[in-house]
Amino acid sequence: MRVSVALFTADLRTHDNPVLVAALKDAERVVPLFVVDTGIRSTGFVVPNRAAFLADSLADLDAALRARGGRLVVRVGDVVEETCRVAAEAGAAVVHIAAGSSRYAARREERLRVELADSRRELRVHAASLTAVPPGALTPTGKDKDHFAVFTPYFRRWEGFSVRGVLPAPDAVPVPDVRSAGLPRAESLASGPASPGLPTGGESEARRRLRSWLAGPLSAYDDHHDDLAADATSRLSPYLHFGCLSPTELLHRARGQDNPGAHAFVRQLAWRDFHHQVLAARPDAADHDYRPRHDRWRHVTEEIEAWHEGRTGYPVVDAALRQLSHEGWMPGRARLLAASFLVKTLYVDWRVGARHFLDLLVDGDIANNQLNWQWVAGTGTDTRPDRVLNPLTQARRFDPRGEYVRRWVPELRNLDARMIHRVPHLDAAARADLGYPAPIVDLAMAAARFRQGREAAG
Incomplete structure (x- = not known):
């Protein structure tokens, strides 16, 4: 047999x-x-x-x-x-x-x-x-080019790739008599408690969430995916990371809905594949700059700890980091804000932030975590390496009513949106009344410091 x-x-x-x-x-x-x-x-x-x-x-x-x-x-x-x-x-x-x-x-x-x-x-x-299009399946034309370093030309080729069909689940799986250990429990795999708001794992939950996502929210993804308070992303990333859900099936089913939301979501699936093909071709990008900038990163322990704990004094950044701690997850826009604040505003090595994310993110995989951090740091594939996301401007744009901040920063729960956006400018007495920390850095000074650092690095 x-x-x-x-x-x-x-x-x-x-x-x-x-x-x-x-x-x-x-x-x-x-x-x-x-x-x-x-x-x-x-x-x-x-x-x-x-x-x-x-x-x-x-x-x-x-x-x-x-x-x-x-x-x-x-x-x-x-x-x-x-x-x-x-x-x-x-x-x-x-x-x-x-x-x-x-x-x-x-x-x-x-x-x-x-x-x-x-x-x-x-x-x-x-x-x-882990990908719909296998790493290495698409390569640029030209000698000695084994991967795409820029997303847009990759996406154009990716859209035309013939993705295999979806395979049905088998009706029967006959298994021979082979010794097996018991199913592992979480505490036997890693010591320490998990985040209290962690999602339930497994294919059954993945497919339940997939059905719910396709039934309605997907169509509005283009309009609301960056709205922090709306919580309008799919939350399927942990299930993709562990393979509880097939990216190939997800791609086919998303493409089956011809609307702007589905098109925008498919583009995000392409970004996952893009990062995996970069890492497959350049494995050292997991811990080395993909495009070295020769930064002389700062390392101020008190500032890094404040960032870890969501005590930077900038409400939208603190909300993002506190959500990460509670849920082991955060939406893409929140990840960008938190990462930009660490590497561009505090001028801290991207590897410090990437490690913290990997310590908590339930969907943390090397390709997407490390290369997204490098994108934000300007050491990766971003064609605008010196961009800085201002947390005050970003908060007004993506959390204009302050709902996301009120959800995750209880000290500010009773403030209206206007006051939430003014919190970093409050005097010491007003902040003390709120029980909220002072900003750990001045944004204008930090922006100038970053520019000087990059210029000095050449």
Whole structure:
């Protein structure tokens, strides 16, 4: 009886899963395998919020497989060693896996290929599960150009790419008798409490949210996605990050709605793919400047701590950081505001902010987190590297009624919008009455300091 292994990584779903479909087509029985990777813990990537979401997602995947007559096989240890061990125990000739775009995923894939070959087993790698268009599928014309460094020409090519069709979830998943560890609990994956407002993980919740998003809010996305108070983004990013939802399916279903909101949303999906193709081609961009500016970054511990805790004295920035702490998530506009304040206003190294985001974001992946931070810092793919987002101007534009600030900064809950926008200008006595901190930096001075820093860096 032919057996294959479907190794789940960032594709924790049964719908539109090329790895699972190929494994079932390849054999009479399949081992749906997830390895709790002890090696990744040393990278600092396993944090309470993502651990809790992962535990939810694995439990939901196991339930979906059991509904189809199967189960999720869980092992704990080194991914390569455990996968080879399971393949040997089950007598599997082939292991199927989705390609990744990070250095870690590339090393894991190469090790797995070598180790399996030593025992005369085969590794079959399928197109990346985290993107609709695989990294490397689109390259610019011209010699020695292996990726797009500017989004607009990439998007033009991306729009014309023939994306594969959506695969149905299998009706049955027959699994051989293979030993399995128990489903991991969040506390066994990472120490410390998760954010209190963390969303529930798993494919079931992803598909519920997808149905709700497509049924109405998507059509208004173009008009409201930057409105901080409206909370008008899809909130699907954690489910895309863990593969509980297929970006290919999401792209097809969004394109099925011909309206400005759907078009704007599809463009955001393209940005995800763009960042993954940059990282796949330039893995060092995870922690090195993609376009070096030779900044001499400042590092004032008190200012960084105030930023972490949402005590900068600028209400919209503080609201964004407090939402991050409570939910492990924040909308894109809030991320831009918080990031710009740290790297352009405080002139702090983007890696400091990226690390804080990765410590809390449930959707934090290396490609989108690091490269969005680099975009804001002007060390990445932004064609206007010296732009600064003024938090006062941004607040008036994207939270004009002060509703977002009142939601997340309770000290200012009783102020009207006019007063909220004036808070950074209040005198010490007025701020003391509110219990709200003074601004940690003067914006005009900070803007001049940033310009001088960039000029000095050449």
